[in-house]
Amino acid sequence: MDRFDVAIIGAGVHGASAAYHLASRGVRTVVFEREAPALGPTGRSSGICRAYYTNPFLARMAWESIGMLRRFEEITGGHDAGFRETGFLFLQRDEHRAQVSEVLGGLTEIGIEVELLDRDALAERFPRFDLDGVGFAVWERLAGHADPAATTTGLFRRALELGAEARLGRAVTAIETRNDHVVIEASDGSRTSCSRVLIAAGPWTAPLARRVGVELPLTVERHVVAMFRWGRAEPVVAHADIEAGYYFRPEGSEQFLMGSLHPAPQVDPDSFPQEVAASEVLELSEPLVRRVPHLAGAEPQGGWASLYDVSPDWQPVIGEVAPGVFVDAGTSGHGFKLAPALGRRVAELVTGEAVDPDLRQFDPFRFERGAVLSAGFGRSRIVG
Numbered sequence: 001m002d003r004f005d006v007a008i009i010g011a012g013v014h015g016a017s018a019a020y021h022l023a024s025r026g027v028r029t030v031v032f033e034r035e036a037p038a039l040g041p042t043g044r045s046s047g048i049c050r051a052y053y054t055n056p057f058l059a060r061m062a063w064e065s066i067g068m069l070r071r072f073e074e075i076t077g078g079h080d081a082g083f084r085e086t087g088f089l090f091l092q093r094d095e096h097r098a099q100v101s102e103v104l105g106g107l108t109e110i111g112i113e114v115e116l117l118d119r120d121a122l123a124e125r126f127p128r129f130d131l132d133g134v135g136f137a138v139w140e141r142l143a144g145h146a147d148p149a150a151t152t153t154g155l156f157r158r159a160l161e162l163g164a165e166a167r168l169g170r171a172v173t174a175i176e177t178r179n180d181h182v183v184i185e186a187s188d189g190s191r192t193s194c195s196r197v198l199i200a201a202g203p204w205t206a207p208l209a210r211r212v213g214v215e216l217p218l219t220v221e222r223h224v225v226a227m228f229r230w231g232r233a234e235p236v237v238a239h240a241d242i243e244a245g246y247y248f249r250p251e252g253s254e255q256f257l258m259g260s261l262h263p264a265p266q267v268d269p270d271s272f273p274q275e276v277a278a279s280e281v282l283e284l285s286e287p288l289v290r291r292v293p294h295l296a297g298a299e300p301q302g303g304w305a306s307l308y309d310v311s312p313d314w315q316p317v318i319g320e321v322a323p324g325v326f327v328d329a330g331t332s333g334h335g336f337k338l339a340p341a342l343g344r345r346v347a348e349l350v351t352g353e354a355v356d357p358d359l360r361q362f363d364p365f366r367f368e369r370g371a372v373l374s375a376g377f378g379r380s381r382i383v384g
């Protein structure tokens with residue numbers, strides 16, 4: 001039987017990042033992935049990277065991750081994360097002004113460049129918006145987007161270069177906890193012994209945790225991304241309309257994409273429509289066209305649907321759920337940009353090194369204690 005210090009289940013961006021940080025520390029690591037890195041929800045992500053979070057720890061993780069994405073080639077020995085700085089504008093209602101002012105104070109202390117724009121300043125700097133219902137906006141200058149598949153494969157390949165091993169095309173089918181180790185069985189019948197296991201299997205985390213007798217309250221939602229060509233429309237800045245509930249960013253020079261900030265229907269992760277109907281694209285674009293009327297001239301290019309693994313408070317679940325069995329999941333549609341830096345904290349947690357005390361708030365069992373975390377604004381809890 002193969003023996004490792006840590007086995008990771010899942011090579012989405014969270015599993016790949018943990019593998020990179022573990023391998024960097026010389027921890028003998030193996031990654032099981034039933035397909036290939038980033039072929040799950042990670043590879044369908046919109047890749048928006050902003051540090052405007054209401055949760056101070058997550059803001060710190062996002063900020064640190066953006067720094068890593070900027071220096072990705074240096075960190076990973078030549079891989080490219082495709083990071084593009086665009087800046088990002090958050091349109092908000094007046095009722096959130098006091099909360100936002102407090103949040104911005106904390107973000108500025110971390111070093112994140114955020115600026116509150118009153119309606120007049122907003123209208124002057126970003127004249128294309130219809131500001132009906134908007135009280136003010138937050139501008140994050142150094143935000144942008146990265147390529148989620150390139151980021152994940154970059155971290156994954158670097159982990160392998162540093163000594164981690166990969167078991168691709170192999171699904172984990174059983175997890176057995178023993179006195180001082182864990183045995184995992186894969187779809188090829190192989191058995192692997194390890195001191196610790198990290199389940200980073202996104203929407204498939206809850207069924208895997210069930211194999212060690214743990215029920216996690218994670219649900220799975222289907223979310224749509226719609227693509228457009230600018231067509232006759234003039235380019236518009238990357239932004240999220242927190243009240244209307246959508247996000248928007250340019251994709252290269254010819255196109256833009258958008259998605260919803262609100263909850264979506266729950267689905268079975270093994271059987272859901274990945275294609276997007278024209279009516280879904282139209283419905284998604286309605287609040288965008290109300291906010292930026294000249295985008296009515298943009299040309300729909302279809303889109304895709306993928307999965308969010310959602311926790312009851314829309315914040316991640318990270319912690320030990322059974323002896324030697326850890327989870328990092330429940331990222332609720334906002335976990336791509338957290339992963340590069342968060343992976344270091346997860347690696348330290350799994351090995352029992354210094355555990356960042358801020359990580360304890362994401363205890364997977366917090367819901368039973370009523371220790372629900374706050375997140376975002378109104379229905380847009382995805383802001384985190």
Ligand SMILES: Cc1cc2nc3c(=O)[nH]c(=O)nc-3n(C[C@H](O)[C@H](O)[C@H](O)COP(=O)(O)OP(=O)(O)OC[C@H]3O[C@@H](n4cnc5c(N)ncnc54)[C@H](O)[C@@H]3O)c2cc1C
Nearest residue numbers: 010012013014034040042045046047048172202335336337
């Ligand atoms: C449409 C969409 C848009 C998004 N936009 C953004 C955004 O703009 N910014 C942002 O920060 N976040 C965004 N997200 C969220 C972000 O993509 C996720 O939080 C993140 O990718 C989750 O990564 P993960 O590694 O936890 O899980 P996943 O990507 O789900 O990876 C889990 C992996 O586990 C594997 N696996 C499952 N079961 C097994 C098994 N039994 N054995 C072995 N392997 C297994 C799967 O094949 C998969 O590769 C978006 C997500 C989606 C779907």
